[in-house]
Amino acid sequence: MLSHAAGCAVPSHQxxxxxxxxxxxxxxxDxxxxxxxxxxPSRVLFPRVEAGEPPLGALVNTAGGLAGGDALSLEVMVGEGGTATLCTPAAEKIYRSLGPETVIQTSLRIEAGARLEWLPQETILFNGARLxxxxxxxxxxxxxxxxxxMLVFGRSARGEYFESGALHDAWRLRVAGKLSWIDxxxxxxxxxxxxxxxxxxxxxxxxxxxxxxQDVSxxxxxxRELAGPLGAATLPREGVALLRWLGPAVEVRRWLAGAVPLLRAAWLxxxxTLPRLWTT
Known part of the structure; x- marks a missing residue:
């Protein structure tokens, strides 16, 4: 790499x-x-689904992970009366950054009578990641x-913990044009x-x-039954129900994977069953 002193700009990373x-x-x-x-590097695949399952969009990052300065943008709309499931075939990896943030922006729009599942697998924050x-x-x-x-703080199998870096993770929910929940x-x-x-x-x-x-209460x-010893459930406001878990990565995933089948049947x-991509 040439230095600035030699009169040449330092090349930037792709x-x-x-x-x-x-x-x-x-x-x-249908x-x-x-x-x-x-x-x-974003792609969507549409694997065949079992009888009774909604259309499945498999969100794939062909780069295999995201580094500092990378950006992903996703916009999804499910039209009136439609049904859909979106998930990923594997965990998303956020690598250590040399300074810039990794930016991921997702926008979901669900029209009258439609039902949508947003079920990506876990996001793993490497030490030094900035998301x-x-x-x-x-x-x-x-x-x-x-x-x-689901967020995983470091690579536990390698004895790594999310010691340095940064995380800013925001949710916004609007119902009928009005802000209903923010976190x-x-x-x-x-x-x-x-x-x-x-x-x-x-x-x-x-x-x-x-x-x-409506009627989520x-x-x-x-x-509350699905929360188990690592979780808690609440109704932050009318029309919104929230369930959270905190603990070891393997156990948190186990409780989340156990809750999804029952809730997708009861609510949607x-x-x-879990979407096939979670088990293959």
């Missing part, structure tokens, strides 16, 4: 800038793909949503906050599961 624009709609009695735009992530949902009052995200997690000194007994208490992972839609007893009317 960065990923992935994008997906995905829209589902009704055709006859939900079909209406529009798809994808920009490398800025935002999930924004716009839905009508008669739509339904099941959304889950954000910000760690500028992750090693301190994660180890604090009044913070994350040394946990290796953190998962959030959100249900949104009827499912609070089931949510889908088969009481």
């Amino acid at each position: 960065r990923a800038d992935g994008a997906i624009d995905l829209r589902f709609g009704r055709l006859g009695g 939900t079909v793909l209406k529009h798809l735009y994808q920009q490398a 800025k992530r935002r999930l924004q949902v716009e839905m009508t009052s008669c739509a339904r949503l099941l959304a889950a995200e 954000a997690t910000r760690l500028d000194e992750p090693g301190t906050a994660l180890k604090d007994r009044f913070g994350f208490g040394g946990a290796g992972a953190f998962a959030t599961l959100l249900l949104a839609g 009827a499912h609070l007893p089931l949510l 009317g889908f088969p009481a």
